[in-house]
Amino acid sequence: MTSAYTELPLIIPGPESPSIEPLLVVASYQGTVNPYSAPTWPMAPLIDNPSAPRETIHWSKFPDTTREEFRLVAWHMVNRALPDTFLTGKVPSWRTRQSGPSIYQAVLIWRAFAHWLDKRGITSLDACTEEVFHDYGLHLSRKKKVSRSTVGSRLTALTRLWAFDEGSALPRGIAEPPWNREGRDDYLPAATSSGGENATEPLAPATMGPLLIWALRVVEDFADDILAAWAEKRRLTAQVAQAEATPASRAALKAYFNDLVEQGQPIPSHNYRGGRRFALTYIAGLNGAPYGQTNNVVGSRGLGLKEYMLNNAGGCPLDIPVTGLVAGKPWKLSLDFTEATALMRHLGTAAFIVLSYLTGMRPQEVLGLRTGCCPDPESGRHLIYGHVYKTATDENGNYRSEGELRDVPWVAVAPAVSAIRVLERIVPDGALLFDGATHDFINRRSFVGAVTLSSWRSRVEDFAVWVSELAQTLERPHEVVPADPNGAIGTERFRRTLAWHIARRPGGLVALAIQYGHLRTAVSAGYASRSRDGIHQLLDIETARATADTLTTLNADLTNGVGISGPAARRAIHAASQAPAFAGTVFTDRAARAVLKNPSLAVHDNPHSYLMCVYNREKALCHRRTDRRDAPSLDRCQPTCVNVVRTDHHADQLIAQAEVLEKQSVELVPAPLAQRLQARAQRLRDLAENHQRGRITLLETST
Incomplete structure (x- = not known):
């Protein structure tokens, strides 16, 4: 017996x-594969994607009445796979065969449906008629706080329930859901703003700045110390x-403790459930x-070590030098045996942050990188070779769990290369850079x-x-990482934040760490052969949003007489007169490209140069004549360029900065540098005066 749904024989x-x-x-x-009748079906045997969750289907959570039918x-x-003909008319995301995580999610949706039944x-x-599906579809659409896309995915899973029942060896005769023929609109909530990365709020500069500064420090300045501490702890x-246990080792222990007590030195200890305990392993x-044997010695009544330790509790310093510096001073006085594990965990996290933010990769792509992914080039830039998983399909259009090699490698900036080199010192050759077994420093699980x-x-x-506490310890309160106003930092927001910073180039700590122009070139180059895919879309959207915000602000200023x-x-x-058209706009990729292609809207704020372009x-004077860029190089603005404009606000900022420089020239520096600061201040005042002489208002242009 065969079916159009599979070329393989149908079996029970x-x-x-x-x-x-x-x-x-x-x-x-x-591992092993559980039998059909087992109470659980682990999905791990289907999954080769290193970042995908290994979930398990629990059949005991289905109602007794329909459990075996759903099974x-x-x-x-x-x-089994659905036939290619089944995909006719479906959206491109449909597959004849799904990934392990997608199968698990579909079964969860079926479970909710089973309990509703x-x-x-x-x-x-067999009682699932078209009317039953209709009622359930309406039930889903009326749930509060459930997005349109979520309901859509649930309807898709129920369509698969019908399709796979129809093609099974013992079909129950489930009716075709009405939305499969008539469309989904009647069963979907009202459309809201776009989801995914475009709707994710970027991390606030006040949060991202110090977070990135510390991540770079840990990777580039502290890594040698942390790795040395970890190696010494393991040794x-x-x-x-x-x-x-020998008489000699016991004698050595007693002599060690006697020396500490006689010299009034602290005994190595650590915190344990609110109290202090002997650091026995150390x-x-x-x-x-x-x-x-060490435990027996410290418990000896004759030595009285416990009471002495409680009154003289000390740390567990490792005999390795501290080489990492912050502002010319060691970041720690010494490295402790008891903190080496936590430091390794933070080192891995710092590398994850650096790679996630500075490459433009999706989190899953970062987690799929392996040692050797970024070889040293004979010339030119470093390139990162990795796999993509989200869009990986085989020749039949089915999802490939193992992913596929990316068409073009990512271009790596220097800090990203440093992060990879650190990770390659942590994991075995050929392993994932974020291999779970290796990076489980605390429990060392498999x-x-x-x-x-x-x-x-x-x-x-x-x-x-941790880095906020370190900032306070090192008397650098300006580098504490404040809570982000939009919630947890997470892992999905780094790409959006990168696009936001590249498009807007704000000041602050991120600006100190990264050159946006160079980073935009590097990140964009990594997506060159994928047309507008991936981070190009985010960059377009953020640039369009920045343009809209600039025009809206300028329009309001001009209307108010600025x-x-x-x-x-x-x-x-x-x-600026076109700014009202952007009111309430939720930018899609298509809308963003329309804005960017309109030359009359190309207004870029450059607060660092106190002007707009x-x-x-x-x-443009910021490019060579042969340079055909579609955007200005705001780090090379020329005062004499015919694209320059200034508002009263820019003039006020010029005067304020001139006053700061004049004050510094008097109070803080020797004469030669003071003269340069005074000259710079005078140039700023000249620009402000030029603005006052040539300023016009909206009223003047309309008369």
């Missing part, structure tokens, strides 16, 4: 049949495990003794794949807390 699985057929198990999976349909969804006394799938721990390692995204979310938050000057003043006024490529 028995209790001991594998829940996942052997041909579908990925090569990297080394049979699920088995067909796991082990059970509450209505429906005990078999001492291994020494303890191999040590044997002490044993220092003295070449086993753990058990993992398959990379550290999960949920774990990185908590690690990033922990990192922000003056404007410069060769491009009238062009700027014309562009009304960009005309043919007249």
Whole structure:
């Protein structure tokens, strides 16, 4: 017996049949596959994506009445593919065969449907008529706080329930859902703003600035110290495990403690549940003794060490130098045995932040990188070679869990290369840079794949807390990481934040760490062969949003009587007059490109140079004549350029900055530098005076 839904014979699985057929198990999976009748079906045998979650289907959570019917349909969804003809008219995201995580999510949706059926006394799938699906579709659409896309994915899963039942060996006769023929609009909530990355709020500069500064410091300045501390801790721990209890080792321990007591020195200890405990492994390692013998010695009544330790509790300094500096001073006085594990965790997190922010990669792409992904080039820039997973499909259009090699590598800026080099010192050759087993420094558990995204979310938050405490300790309160006004930092917001900073080039700590113009070139080059895919869309959208905000602010200023000057003043006024059209706009990629292609809207604020650029490529002085860029190089603005305009606000900022420089020239510096500061201040005052002489207002242009 065969079906149009598969070229393989249709079979009825028995209790001991594998829940996942052997041909579908990925090569990297080394475990067992549960049988069909097992209470759980782990999805791990289907997953080769290092960042994908390894979820498990729990059949006990289905109602007793329909559990076995859903189990049979699920088995067909796991082990059989839909026909290509079924995809006719479907959106491109439909696949004849799904990934392990997608199958798991579909079964979760089926489970909710099963409980809804059970509450209505429906005990078999053969009672799932078109009317039943209609009622359930309306039920989904009326749920509060559920997005249109979420309801859409649930309807899709129920369509698959019908499709795989129809093509199974024992079909229950489930009716075709009405939305599959008539469309989904009647079953979807009202459309809201676009979701995904475009709707994700970028991290505030006040949060991203110090977070990035500390991540770079940890990777570039502290890594050697942290790795040395970790190596020394492992050496001492291994020494303890191999040590044997001998009279000599016992004598060495007693002599060690006697010396500490006689000299009034603290005893190595650590915090444990609100109290202090002997640092037994550290002490044993220092003295070449086993753990058990060390524990016996500290418990000896005759020595009285416990009371002495509680009154003289000390740390566990490692005998390694501290080489990392912050503002010319060591970042720590010493490295402690008890903190080495946490420091390694923070080092991995710092590398994750640097790569996530400075490459423009999606989190899953970062977690898919392996050692050797960024070889040293013979010339030119470093390139990062990796896999993509989100869009990876085989020749039949089905999802490929193992991903596929990216068409073009990412271009790496120097800090990203440093992060990769640090990670290559942590994990074994050929392993994932964020290999879960290696990066589980605390529990040392066995993992398959990379550290999960949920774990990185908590690690990033922990990192922000740690570096904030370090900033206070080092008397750098301006580098504390404040809470982001839009919630947790997470892992998905770095790409959007990168696009925001490149488009707007704000000041602050991020500006100190990164040159935006160079970074935009590097990041964009990494997506060159993928047309407008990926971060290009985010860059376009953020640039369009920045343009809209600039025009809106300028329009409001001009309406309120603010003056404007410069060769491009009238062009700027014309562009600002179009600002009301952007009110309430939610930018899509298409809308953003329409704005960017409109030359009359090309107004770029440049607060660092106290001006705006009304960009005309043919007249721009920031580019060479052969340079055909579509955007200005705001780090090379020329005061004599015909694209320059200034408002009264810019003139006020020029005067304020001139006053700051004049004050510095008097109070803070020697004479030669003072003269340069005074000259700079005078140039700023001249620009402000030129503005006052040439300023016009909106009223003047209309008369």
